């Protein structure tokens with residue numbers, strides 16, 4: 059039993075690592091294509107049919123590029139920072155049930171690495187740790203703009219942790235559990251049971267905060283395009299920069315899994331249809347990340363702070379209070 | 388096309404002030420503005436616009452090495468040397484005006500007297516690495532011999548990149564097939580020139 063469990067877990071970890079590393083690469087392809095189509099362009103077309111092998115070309119480039127450690131940087135921290143980003147992104151995946159359990163060759167597989175009973179807390183915590191990648195990378199870079207970007211990123215991350223936590227508190231009160239599997243079972247009765255109907259405010263707030271947590275476009279302040287340089291990643295090159303990149307895209311995929319699991323019924327009753335439904339919902343949220351990038355401009359950092367502390371946080375608190383009153387009476 | 392709208396210097400024409408309300412000063416006004424902006428749904432307009440463009444799939448990309456934009460007949464790219472329509476011989480009379488006017492000094496030519504005692508171009512090169520494609524040579528040429536063509540892909544391994552007279556000259560087959568294109572940029576004959584020519588009065 060112990061050995062079987064160990065082997066199963068190792069296989070699951072490897073599969074998740076491989077699939078999501080590949081997805082992070084393919085995600086960049088989708089991002090380029092969709093952004094291009096929305097801007098009436100074609101996107102990558104030359105490498106492979108419809109530019110499909112562009113991902114491979116980028117991978118080769120990232121892997122073979124010289125790994126530059128500039129002078130004056132704090133080398134150990136500079137080197138470890140991208141690893142933190144990528145590792146935390148993948149660590150968060152441990153508590154996410156990607157699919158309903160299914161039977162393969164007479165063996166029941168739970169597509170979740172560790173069904174810990176505090177799954178949501180764990181995911182939020184690990185995402186909070188993810189902040190240290192940009193922060194340490196920017197601080198160790200010996201570059202003013204990296205430092206500024208790291209400070210900005212830290213401010214955004216920490217502020218929006220509050221929104222994430224508070225907005226998710228109300229659904230947690232309703233479900234009475236921190237496990238994502240329990241969340242899923244709470245909503246498994248069909249569309250009418252989805253938490254989004256009873257907690258629409260929490261859903262919108264969590265969704266907004268997801269943009270800040272992943273640093274995607276309306277809140278893309280960690281790598282500020284207006285400075286024409288890549289924020290905290292300015293001094294990075296080759297695969298170290300690639301790790302930041304993979305971390306960002308893996309994070310997007312994981313958040314796109316977490317939102318439907320929390321609010322939109324997850325994989326429902328666990329049938330094939332439910333599993334496909336979860337994938338469809340995940341695809342929509344991932345698509346929305348790209349969609350909003352094409353449509354919306356970035357906000358200023360002070361506007362972002364204003365939005366967080368003066369609008370979203372009061373709304374989240376009011377939402378929690380109202381939920382509490384409704385549950386009490 | 389009427390030119391009046393471009394020639395009009397009366398800038399008040401059709402201008403109006405955009406109606407922008409004053410920024411709210413007090414807290415309540417600011418709050419109302421936030422609520423109004425939040426609920427106006429402008430973000431969804433943005434989302435719809437880009438989604439519409441994606442669905443329409445009206446792609447404007449030109450896959451350049453495979454596809455090319457048509458360029459205008461007046462485009463000033465690598466020079467061409469024309470031939471006479473009547474006799475298929477070269478138009479250039481070796482007057483040297485183009486060499487003289489070239490402001491980047493990139494035309495180099497030499498002439499000699501041929502066996503019929505006519506002036507003939509013996510050497511003619513343009514250093515495209517120096518040429519700024521200003522078009523002065525085409526403008527000054529009295530015979531409409533040197534003109535600009537449409538060939539703009541002239542990459543080179545070194546800064547000096549010469550083009551020879553023979554390469555610029557319209558090939559004799561093209562000429563025989565009547566396919567030589569006249570340049571329409573400056574220096575060329577304006578359309579309907581025949582109608583506008585006035586006879587010189589013989590009185591003086």
Ligand code: SF4
Pocket residue numbers: 488489490491492493494513517518519520521522523524525
């Ligand atoms: S285009 Fe201008 S620079 Fe080029 S050869 Fe003619 S006169 Fe000289």
Ligand code: SF4
Pocket residue numbers: 478479480481482483484485486527528529530531532533
């Ligand atoms: S100006 Fe015209 S005719 Fe005179 S040398 Fe140059 S190309 Fe020949």
